[in-house]
Amino acid sequence: MKAWTKIGLLAAAVAVALPAAAQDVTLKFHHIWNTQAMASVNVINPWCEKIAKESNNRLKCQIFPAMSLGGTPPQLVDQVKDGVTDLTITLPGYTAGRFPAMEVFELPFMTNSAEAAAQAAWEYLQKYATREFPGTKILAVWTHDEGLVHTKDKQVKTLEDFKGLKMRAPTRQTNKLLASLGAAPVGMPLPAIPDAISKGTIDGFTLPWEPLPSLKLQEMVKYHTETHPSRPSLYSAVFIFGMNQAKYDSLPADLKKVIDDNSGMALSKQIGAVWDASRGPARKLAQDRGNVFLELSPAETDRWIAASAKLYDEWVDDMNKRGLPGKQMLDDARALLAKYKK
Structure with missing residues (x-):
């Protein structure tokens, strides 16, 4: 009887173990x-x-x-x-x-x-x-x-063109960026953009090319402003x-x-x-529709860079207040981007 009990317990253990393993x-x-x-x-x-x-x-x-x-x-x-x-x-x-x-x-x-x-x-x-x-x-x-600027009715050609525009941004830093450029930032996640642009809640938005086709956003705006390719892109x-x-x-x-x-x-x-x-396939849909594209000059792009430069210092100060080495973190991020640059 003891032998059969041991066998039964062993069989039960195997039965439990096998499903767990597989x-x-x-x-x-x-x-x-x-x-x-x-x-x-x-x-x-x-x-x-x-x-x-x-x-x-x-x-x-x-x-x-x-x-x-x-x-x-x-x-x-x-x-x-x-x-x-x-x-x-x-x-x-x-x-x-x-x-x-x-x-x-x-x-x-x-x-x-x-x-x-x-x-x-x-x-x-x-x-x-x-x-x-x-x-x-x-x-x-x-x-x-690369992030860029998309607008419905007004083309952004210079820094001054941001004045009065209500622009969607995805993150806190992008909201700060738009404010530094003169726009009125409106924070919202991606799925909210079509309704906001159609109702006039926003005049445009910052986005890379990738998400436009799935929401048909290239059909809801007319203008696209890209920074000069010799400079880093507007935001990520x-x-x-x-x-x-x-x-x-x-x-x-x-x-x-x-x-x-x-x-x-x-x-x-x-x-x-x-x-x-x-980027290429999504951008082509806007081109095929006849939308208007503008690539900023290096000089105008540099004006945008200068206008937003304070955001680096603000971020470093924020990290320092949290007990983190803000300047070292920023330097490390830049060094890593350079390390992996294609």
Whole structure:
């Protein structure tokens, strides 16, 4: 009887252990974009397909696009931290001032390349900013392609043309940038732009080219103003790809390895390159529609750079007040951007 009891206990232990070793895991993936957006088609779907393949379909994504799981875009950082969702891609800058260390890459005129900025941001994150994301495992970080000015009725040709314009901005630093240039900044996340531009709540917006097609924004504005290519672009915004830390910790070792193999510096660089590549096709749609383009001269671009230069000092002072080495952080970010410059 004792022997049979031992066998029964052993069998029960094996029965429990086997499902744990070969468990199937479905990850809830919540984000801001609709299913036609470049990020959905070229980043999110391929990543989910890749982890499914490499895990023999034991890791799967259940994707909730366009905030369909509920809440607002600024709440995504807490949704992934608190386990409401397992995965998200969002902009930390949607929650103004909460992630100040990463804001260094949202200062004006820092970079022309999303691929270079992605690598710089990943290395910088490891040194200065992982503490800003408790409860969240950061899988990748990057910036978008070159940010520029899009307006509905008035073309921005000079610094003075910003006066009186209500301009949408995505982050605290971009709001400060627009104010320094003379515009009236209006902070709002991406999904709110079409309604705001159609109702006249804003006269224009700052965005890279990438998101315009999915929202048909190139049909809602007429003018596009780009800074001179010999200078860094007007602005960038930082994205993070985050996973709930407890969910990651709960995975068996082999599934953790699948996540690890599809995250980090390599993934950040890859996504940055995807954003850079999106510029041409999106811009062409505005060209084909007959929209009006203006490339600023080097001299006029330098006027914009000079007008916004105080934002660097303000950010450094803010970091210093938080007990962080602000000047060193800014210098490191610039050095990393130069290191990875294409």
